[in-house]
Amino acid sequence: MEKLKVGICGYGGLGRVHVGSMMGMEDVEIVAVCDNNPKKLESKEVKINIETNGPVFDIRNCRTYLDFRKMLKKEKLDAVVTALPTNIHAEYAVMAMKEGLHVFSEKPMALKVRECDKMIKARDDNKVQLQIGQCLxxxxxxxxxxxxxxxxxxxxxxxxxxxxxxxxxxxxxxxxxxxxxxxxxxxxxxxxxxxxxxxxxxxxxxxxxxxxxxxxxxxxxxxxxxxxxxxxxxxxxxxxxxxxxxxxxxxxxxxxxxxxxxxxxxxxxxxxxxxxxxxxxPTKENGYYRELKYFFDSIKGKEKNTVCTAESTKKxxxxxxxxxxxxxxxxxxxxxx
Ligand SMILES: NC(=O)c1ccc[n+]([C@@H]2O[C@H](COP(=O)([O-])OP(=O)(O)OC[C@H]3O[C@@H](n4cnc5c(N)ncnc54)[C@H](O)[C@@H]3O)[C@@H](O)[C@H]2O)c1
Structure with a gap:
């Protein structure tokens, strides 16, 4: 089975939750992790307000970056999962989509509706998948x-x-x-x-x-x-x-x-x-795991994204x-x- 090569951007609370979920997926490989705070790339502590899904990822298993642009340039990725402060959700998602990468970006989609529009345009221009982390x-x-x-x-x-x-x-x-x-x-x-x-x-x-x-x-x-x-x-x-x-x-x-x-x-x-x-x-898996699984299945063509379209999350x-x-x-x- 061809594994999807995934990069993470934002290795804080939710970034780690997502990594934990992905560790349980056979068809996904986390090849790179980016965080502009070097300390985040050392610590393994998980801080999140709801019960998390998986074990803590050992950062030594992949390449690490402090700069997202560098990660996009150096790595051959299929997709990125971003869990960043909200004011840069749109900017970072658009950057990745312009490189032809599928993007899973944490909620809220963006601070402003016009930023959501830019994300939708980038998705369409580059014919990639864009899913927002509306895990509920x-x-x-x-x-x-x-x-x-x-x-x-x-x-x-x-x-x-x-x-x-x-x-x-x-x-x-x-x-x-x-x-x-x-x-x-x-x-x-x-x-x-x-x-x-x-x-x-x-x-x-x-x-x-x-x-x-x-x-x-x-x-x-x-x-x-x-x-x-x-x-x-x-x-x-x-x-x-x-x-x-x-x-x-x-x-x-x-x-x-x-x-x-x-x-x-x-x-x-x-x-x-x-x-x-x-x-x-009907399942033991939580929403964080299931939303990512759905995103990767959409990339692989196993699912057509009807549950969490970018248009509906903009709404x-x-x-x-x-x-x-x-x-x-x-x-x-x-x-x-
Ligand atoms: N779905 C949920 O239930 C849920 C729960 C909590 C948070 N969130 C969302 O997830 C997003 C992240 O929240 P969090 O709790 O993980 O925050 P966090 O502060 O713990 O993590 C954000 C990480 O991004 C890094 N970062 C900031 N700017 C960066 C940049 N320019 N380049 C690379 N890394 C950068 C920070 O150093 C930090 O490690 C937010 O949008 C938040 O709303 C969702």
């Missing part, structure tokens, strides 16, 4: 919720609450500068924004309220998305302490939840049943911008499709 689309528990909503397994979905809260970053200072990260609304809350529009489509209108925090951007947000027959409320915050993600879904004939402490497993309670019961997951950045507008104007925003 591949998270088994969220996939089951999406399927239940689509197939009306428990009748129509009436109301959904999604929560993602944590504290300010203590592992990388750049998150706390809104000009680099976009604040919690773009960095953290975006995960649920992205999943809701991916799973349920666009709402008819949305309203949001938020608090500006130390990033200078909205770091605590409560949004309500109004659909024809369903209402979705989404909470995101960096003003809490420890990280947690959860949802509570109210179907006509059942309640389904995930991440509700103390029992974090996906559970369902159908009308008439006395207790919630745990739902078995999520647009929706966050619309929420920011709603917070500023204190108004409901209509969504015209």
């Amino acid at each position: 689309r591949f998270w088994p528990e969220y996939e089951i919720l999406k399927k239940a909503a689509e197939e009306k397994t428990y009748g129509p979905l009436k109301a959904l609450t999604m929560i993602r809260i944590g504290g300010y970053s203590a592992w990388a200072e750049w998150f706390n500068d809104g000009k680099i990260s976009g604040g919690a609304i773009l960095d953290l809350h975006l995960h649920d924004v992205d999943w809701v529009q991916h799973a349920l489509g666009l709402p008819k209108a949305l309203v949001a309220s938020g608090l500006k925090g130390i990033t200078g951007e909205v770091d605590d947000v409560t949004a309500i998305w109004q659909y024809e027959d369903c209402i979705v409320s989404i909470r995101g915050s960096w003003m809490y302490q420890t990280f947690s993600m959860s949802f509570q879904a109210f179907f006509e004939n059942a309640a389904m939840d995930f991440g509700i402490h103390p029992d974090t497993a996906l559970r369902v309670k159908v009308k008439g049943e006395k207790e919630f019961r745990k739902v078995d997951l 999520s950045v647009e929706l966050v911008m619309l929420e920011n507008k709603s917070i500023e104007k204190r108004k409901w925003m209509k969504i015209v499709t």
Whole structure:
């Protein structure tokens, strides 16, 4: 089997998570790792807010670079996986696509919608794959919720609450500068924004309220998305302490939840049943592993990327911008499709 030759750019928290996932893939070879901080190329410590998937990669097994341009010039790569501060997502992805490389770039797609457009153009001009790390689309528990909503397994979905809260970053200072990260609304809350529009489509209108925090951007947000027959409320915050993600879904004939402490497993309670019961997951692999597998399978032609297109991830950045507008104007925003 021909292995895909992959380079990593950004060997911090998520870069290492991705390397851990790739170590479990037979058809992928990590040949080079780039980080502009030499210390990152020595340490093996992994700092990430959710459980990681794999063992720690030994950096001595591949070539290392401090400069991405040099890595692109010297290495013969098929693809790069970038996990960089958000303000350079677009620039680095475009650079790699212009060299004819497939790109997996971490979320958010970019700080600005016009940067997302440049990424899409580079993808098309160079006929390569571009996938953004919206990992929730591949998270088994969220996939089951999406399927239940689509197939009306428990009748129509009436109301959904999604929560993602944590504290300010203590592992990388750049998150706390809104000009680099976009604040919690773009960095953290975006995960649920992205999943809701991916799973349920666009709402008819949305309203949001938020608090500006130390990033200078909205770091605590409560949004309500109004659909024809369903209402979705989404909470995101960096003003809490420890990280947690959860949802509570109210179907006509059942309640389904995930991440509700103390029992974090996906559970369902159908009308008439006395207790919630745990739902078995179809896979043991998490969303980080599965999103990368999907990306590599798309490159190899085994999959056509329909689950996480660049156009749809750009839409999520647009929706966050619309929420920011709603917070500023204190108004409901209509969504015209
Ligand atoms: N999908 C998720 O669940 C999830 C979770 C956390 C972070 N992220 C995203 O991943 C991205 C990275 O976050 P992180 O937590 O890994 O941050 P991090 O700070 O831990 O890692 C970023 C790395 O990039 C390196 N870097 C910065 N500028 C560089 C440059 N010009 N060239 C080469 N290397 C450079 C830094 O030295 C650092 O090691 C962010 O966009 C973040 O939003 C996603």
